[in-house]
Amino acid sequence: MTLTIYNTLTRRQEPFETVEPGKVKMYCCGVTVYDYCHLGHARSYIVWDTIRRYLIWRGFEVTYIQNFTDIDDKILNRAKEQGSTMEAVSNRFIDAYFEDIRRLNVMDADEYPRVTEHIPEIHELIQILEQKGLAYAVGGDVYYRVERFPDYGKLSGRELEQMQAGASGRLDAEESEVKKQHPFDFALWKGAKPGEPAWSSPWGEGRPGWHIECSAMIRSKLGKTIDIHGGGGDLIFPHHENEIAQSEAAINQPLARYWTHNGMVMVDGQKMSKSLGNFITIRELLDGVGNWKDQPVNPMAVRLFVLQAHYRKPLDFTEDAIATAENSWKTLKEGLLFGYQYGEKLGWSEEAGEQGSKGAGEKNHLQVGQEPAMIPELVTRFQELGDDDFNFSGGLAVVFELAKDLRREGNILVHEGITKTPSDELHRQWYTLITLAKVLGLEATLDDETLTKDGLSDAEIEALIQQRQDARKSKNFAESDRIRNELQAQGITLIDSPQGTRWHRG
Numbered sequence: 001m002t003l004t005i006y007n008t009l010t011r012r013q014e015p016f017e018t019v020e021p022g023k024v025k026m027y028c029c030g031v032t033v034y035d036y037c038h039l040g041h042a043r044s045y046i047v048w049d050t051i052r053r054y055l056i057w058r059g060f061e062v063t064y065i066q067n068f069t070d071i072d073d074k075i076l077n078r079a080k081e082q083g084s085t086m087e088a089v090s091n092r093f094i095d096a097y098f099e100d101i102r103r104l105n106v107m108d109a110d111e112y113p114r115v116t117e118h119i120p121e122i123h124e125l126i127q128i129l130e131q132k133g134l135a136y137a138v139g140g141d142v143y144y145r146v147e148r149f150p151d152y153g154k155l156s157g158r159e160l161e162q163m164q165a166g167a168s169g170r171l172d173a174e175e176s177e178v179k180k181q182h183p184f185d186f187a188l189w190k191g192a193k194p195g196e197p198a199w200s201s202p203w204g205e206g207r208p209g210w211h212i213e214c215s216a217m218i219r220s221k222l223g224k225t226i227d228i229h230g231g232g233g234d235l236i237f238p239h240h241e242n243e244i245a246q247s248e249a250a251i252n253q254p255l256a257r258y259w260t261h262n263g264m265v266m267v268d269g270q271k272m273s274k275s276l277g278n279f280i281t282i283r284e285l286l287d288g289v290g291n292w293k294d295q296p297v298n299p300m301a302v303r304l305f306v307l308q309a310h311y312r313k314p315l316d317f318t319e320d321a322i323a324t325a326e327n328s329w330k331t332l333k334e335g336l337l338f339g340y341q342y343g344e345k346l347g348w349s350e351e352a353g354e355q356g357s358k359g360a361g362e363k364n365h366l367q368v369g370q371e372p373a374m375i376p377e378l379v380t381r382f383q384e385l386g387d388d389d390f391n392f393s394g395g396l397a398v399v400f401e402l403a404k405d406l407r408r409e410g411n412i413l414v415h416e417g418i419t420k421t422p423s424d425e426l427h428r429q430w431y432t433l434i435t436l437a438k439v440l441g442l443e444a445t446l447d448d449e450t451l452t453k454d455g456l457s458d459a460e461i462e463a464l465i466q467q468r469q470d471a472r473k474s475k476n477f478a479e480s481d482r483i484r485n486e487l488q489a490q491g492i493t494l495i496d497s498p499q500g501t502r503w504h505r506g
Helices: 039-057 073-082 086-103 119-131 210-222 233-251 282-287 299-307 319-342 352-356 376-387 392-416 423-439 458-473 477-489
Strands: 004-007 012-015 023-028 061-066 135-138 141-144 186-191 206-208 226-232 256-262 265-267 315-317 492-497 500-505
Touching (some): 004 256, 023 210, 039 061, 039 086, 039 226, 039 256, 039 282, 039 299, 039 423, 119 135, 119 141, 119 186, 119 210, 119 233, 141 233, 206 210, 210 233, 233 256, 282 299, 299 392, 315 319, 319 392, 319 423, 376 392, 376 423, 392 423, 392 500, 458 500, 477 492
Antiparallel strands (some): 004 012, 135 141, 186 206, 492 500
């Protein structure tokens, strides 16, 4: 099987061939740290985290870099609003980024370079462009000559004549168009302004333009040509277009072999914005506060919801869609916990019960007893789907097929004391499930508080059933009905028979 990836640059799906065999250099544009991360960030970083996990599972050695933009007009404006400093605002929201994104089980990048740590590298790259006649200094600013780069527009498919003036990025309102030789030239270096942080440079005191930052950090951390450059679809133009112009003009070779972009996020069919009142941060969603005033959403349900759509397609957050994802996570979680709950009873290992009680910090150690062989046909299906431009939504179907089978077997085991499927086959199913689910970043542990709050444990269900039986014996049918309804609301179905009351989930 050959892994193929859709390349925004060529507008087609291509076989994945890395610069260095077996190794992947991957860069994703990070956040500008002036506010809490929102749903768009959640989608983007879940997507790139899952792509990274998949590449590792496929046997690649992956180096993943994600930057922080810690100098920007938005950060400076926030610092002024709060009577703070650029550094204090940046550090606060970098810490918040890690708090929020780790809750979604996103692995840390190998490195998080900051713009302010790469000023010398930025100077060097600008000087190379200046020496080649592709950059010019005027009035303390330095601009890129767009007309000198014949391939400008090749990523976005735009022609210079079609572009709008001012589309070069985050321009200052007072920036003088008179300084620029062409209306589409963009700033590489901005002259210092009173009261703002500035660095010495060959062109005087100032700070970097937005686009040059990523070009310099990629060159510093990963070299001239990388394998995958990722980011949101909104970055194709102008940011990534300008990265290409800067880097490829300076190094005379491609900046990235594959340009990949995730689709945009909507809220109830509308673009998310503060003016519309539908701007939702990750922590609001997970904590059930602010603009998400419904109940808190399980982090794994959020991750599951994001992966249910192909990464290049638009994604619409709605209350109904999130509720469906919550229910889906309950089903998947039951399958993931199957071995921890029943492995010892099925004779997989004497230590099954102890391993099942591991904490969230150890949740990557998902095995009970000796690791069995996985089910090859399911692994093949999962890989065929993943190799088709990271079709994780298709891969989820394989995972859910296993989870539903294990949930059914768990219900049978609870009520009948035996399973219909042989123990060793169940072990293979469970091990296949947890392995493939982990590739998608979907993991569960028995005593992880954020995961167990989704529903009642078996013991709690049995206790409520006993209370209901006691109520029926005392002819308190109102209480009996209340308990049945309570269980039904939790997705628990009761079946009364002369032999007693049986139950099952879902």
